[in-house]
Amino acid sequence: MQKFQDKSADFDIIHSLIEQYFQGLHNGDVEQLKSIFHHDVFLKAPGSRRSMDQWLSDVTTREAPVKQGRLFDFEVLAIDIVKDQAMVKIHCPLFDFNYIDFLGLLKEQGRWLIVSKMYTDISQEML
Numbered sequence: 001m002q003k004f005q006d007k008s009a010d011f012d013i014i015h016s017l018i019e020q021y022f023q024g025l026h027n028g029d030v031e032q033l034k035s036i037f038h039h040d041v042f043l044k045a046p047g048s049r050r051s052m053d054q055w056l057s058d059v060t061t062r063e064a065p066v067k068q069g070r071l072f073d074f075e076v077l078a079i080d081i082v083k084d085q086a087m088v089k090i091h092c093p094l095f096d097f098n099y100i101d102f103l104g105l106l107k108e109q110g111r112w113l114i115v116s117k118m119y120t121d122i123s124q125e126m127l
Contacts, residue, residue: 007081013112014079014086022074025094028064030056038113045119098123
């Protein structure tokens with residue numbers, strides 16, 4: 001029973017962290033995004049690699065989706081937790097893109113953080 005309770009608590013914490021991710025993206029809140037990512041994360045997409053600093057610089061210089069009147073349509077598609085690691089699949093419509101992100105998380109020193117992000121634009125495909 002204890003393992004189920006621990007996993008349930010971790011699920012809730014991870015889901016909350018992902019909601020912070022969505023809010024950070026939608027509002028262009030660099031500090032919020034920085035607080036949920038490990039400092040050495042790299043964002044990876046086919047043909048593209050960016051450090052967290054490069055990505056956050058882009059977030060800082062673009063107009064936030066909320067200010068553009070864009071809908072908040074982010075959604076969690078799957079969360080898979082194995083002990084102290086998790087993989088989260090999300091649908092992330094952002095600007096004129098329609099991303100599917102895979103976020104890798106680790107629980108270190110009692111805290112969950114995003115340690116990897118892979119993403120691709122599926123605008124030309126169906127979910």
